[in-house]
Amino acid sequence: MARNKKYSETVVVEKAMRLFWRNGYANTSMQMLEKEMGINKFSIYSSFGNKQGLFLESLKTYKGKIGSIFKEFKNSNNGIEDIKTFFYNSVKICRVDGNEKGCLVTNTYNEFSEKEDEIINEQMTSFMTDLKQLFIEKLSINSNKDEEVILKQANYLLLAKHGLAAASRVNTEKEIEDYIEMTFKNL
Amino acid sequence: MARNKKYSETVVVEKAMRLFWRNGYANTSMQMLEKEMGINKFSIYSSFGNKQGLFLESLKTYKGKIGSIFKEFKNSNNGIEDIKTFFYNSVKICRVDGNEKGCLVTNTYNEFSEKEDEIINEQMTSFMTDLKQLFIEKLSINSNKDEEVILKQANYLLLAKHGLAAASRVNTEKEIEDYIEMTFKNL
């Protein structure tokens, strides 16, 4: 009936994601998004509803980005060694594509931890729960540890992963490598 | 010459600190500060210059608050066991006095990691450097580890402490205890 969009929503949401990743939600303004995405506010609002809608779509894109790492993690069968590989892969993905730092999900988790945004908080909690479950499964492979120990170690790894994502924003590659190696020394 | 202040700067900056601690710098508005501190914007500006001045003063107050923990940490001589005690004490201080979460210094470190605020970034870096140095000293007590191992372990502890502060905002006491216990198992 009328003219088509000049932009691809997939392309512009990828750019928005990078900006949110770098600056967090609150510190990314619509003006910055307009500039980075190369489209007008009107287009953003007609495509994504509002700022939060765009952010949720960015989170979805991010999860797609790290999906391959998770898939590899799920499908392998080397127990603890897989978790370690997963840690290294998680850090690696934060180093590509420019200046973005840490894990977008973890950053969001921290930024919204005191807020009361139900939609976003639910997404964060489910992400963490799923990750913990995966750790438990991997820790159970080829192991005769009892459940209590496995749960304790899963908690340990969850917090380690969380802290690693936080630290990867401010620490050097060497420090991070030292941390990962030490983390897995006694599991 | 003229009338005296109705408020104590020490008292109101303590209240400001609690608010910054709970919400971070950007998410704490002057309006919120007025309400929490119980004084007018004018009084805030005349006492502390501007928002950043008030924040720096809050940081100073916070450092005073955790000063006793650091002092105890410095003066004891049980090596690694002291570091563990320090970790537990650091977590404990985050649980008192209401809903404030995590470590104000670490929260600030994270919030400003991408900004270019020289004054604040310098304070954060020096705090971390000092802490690392302390870890190195404690790890060297009654130990025949070579320097490389000690440095690696210091990096490990620094990131663990950083991650712990981040995690203490969102995780349970049990998860945190598990994490600390596991952390020191590896040393």
Add this chain to the structure above:
DNA sequence: ACTATAACTAACCATTCGTTTAGTTATTTA
């Protein structure tokens, strides 16, 4: 080619931000 309509531009909301300032009140000191 015409028209309906979606995509676009750009100006403009109301609100909130950190900060300032004009005007008033209280109290210290001479």
Add this chain to the structure above:
DNA sequence: TAAATAACTAAACGAATGGTTAGTTATAGT
């Protein structure tokens, strides 16, 4: 007690925020 002045109140500042809308342009299907 009276003058000087710091502490106070409250309103307003410009800039920036997320969000909207009136008006224009391009293109789809008839």
